[in-house]
Amino acid sequence: MAGNNAIRRANVIGMGLIGGSVSLALQKAGFVVHGDDADNDRVDLALERGVINQRGIAHDAEIGIAATPVLTLTDTVQRLLRESTGIVTDVGSVKTEVARNVADPRFVPGHPMAGSELDGLDGADPTMFEGAVWVLTPTTSSSDEAFSTIAALIAGFGSEVVALDPERHDDFVALISHVPHLTAATLMGLADERSEEHLALLRLAAGGFRDMTRIASGRPDIWLDICRQNNDAIVRTLDRFISELTAVRDIVKNNDGAHLLQRLERARNARMNLPSRAGRVEDLAEVRIPIPDRPGSAAQIFTLSGELGVNIYDFEVVHSAEGDSGVIVVVIGLDHVELFRGGLMARGFRPAVSRFS
8 A cells, every 4th residue: 555645646537427436435535536438528527527626547656446337347447458557447338258357466346336316427525335235255365465455445535345256246236226127127118118108107206116227318329238247137037027027917816815915025124124224333243353364355345244134334354564464444343243143153164242331
């Protein structure tokens, strides 16, 4: 890392909504941001608006962010690794392919689960990632130093860091993002067809319909690339969704009120129990976990937290003076301590837990 008086530099390639927002967040964190894009006009606009400080790539940048469309991510990541000496991540919503194609200890794939109603640099916002989940999908080649550096950076943006296996990430986002977008687009298509029969229909659309179909207003072109890259997971999820819709259709057709109520209550309870951010400090605990100095140890702990549904609200990696081991310190809810401790011990870790109160 740079010294206290040194200029801290970061590279961002891709001057779209997320790339612009990351650039502004990096500046807020004290970095001088160098930016590039395949479209020179976008770079000009980013400079004019102060989204980046300088054009091009800085060789000595500590951090490199690939924020280009998913089909070009592998090339963008490889360029950053080739033309700079720092740690590299990306912000693509599909992770398996780039994780498979880039094996470098300096690379940690990532995906911020954030967005805006606005498009491109018009929506660039340094606070976009505050309170958002930012998924990291370290590969077997990703070093602990790279993972810890990227995780600390995005936690500094105000994001909650979650680590997942790349394939598991792609299955999850197919369910919670990609298929919902396709569903919203399909519903809007049906409503549009009916509006030709009755011009007042869409004016009547309000409340739940508007909320559910809001995401259909996103840029259509990026979804062609996403559906191509995450094809298998999206098709699997669509098959499951169609099967469940068919079951609901049969329940409704048969006037099976008991089963319909059961499904609706289950959905309501699941929606009400979606995870929230950390509460009172007396409800939290600190878990200190000694880790060996080998690639993937810190990432394994974050991956375990994701598998168990344990939210990590804060963390720190402390290296020993000898350099062959370290300690990762995480803050979790008291109600998850025993679950997390058991999972860690089952994987050979020896955690120590202390309460804040």
